[in-house]
Amino acid sequence: MTLFPKIFLVSLRVSLGWLMFYAGITKVLNPEWSAAGFLVHAKTFSGFYIIFPY
Numbered sequence: 656m657t658l659f660p661k662i663f664l665v666s667l668r669v670s671l672g673w674l675m676f677y678a679g680i681t682k683v684l685n686p687e688w689s690a691a692g693f694l695v696h697a698k699t700f701s702g703f704y705i706i707f708p709y
Contacts, residue, residue: 682688694704 694707697704
């Protein structure tokens with residue numbers, strides 16, 4: 656593998672990692688954010704989500 660694909664793959668992984676980190680940390684640090692709306696209206700695995708407190 657040459658240098659360009661290596662640099663491209665590393666930069667892609669770093670940018671996707673930053674994207675996921677930023678999306679998660681903004682929700683964790685926001686006290687008004689809640690997943691309750693998603694969990695209440697979930698169609699898949701709704702029985703599993705019922706064990707989580709709102």
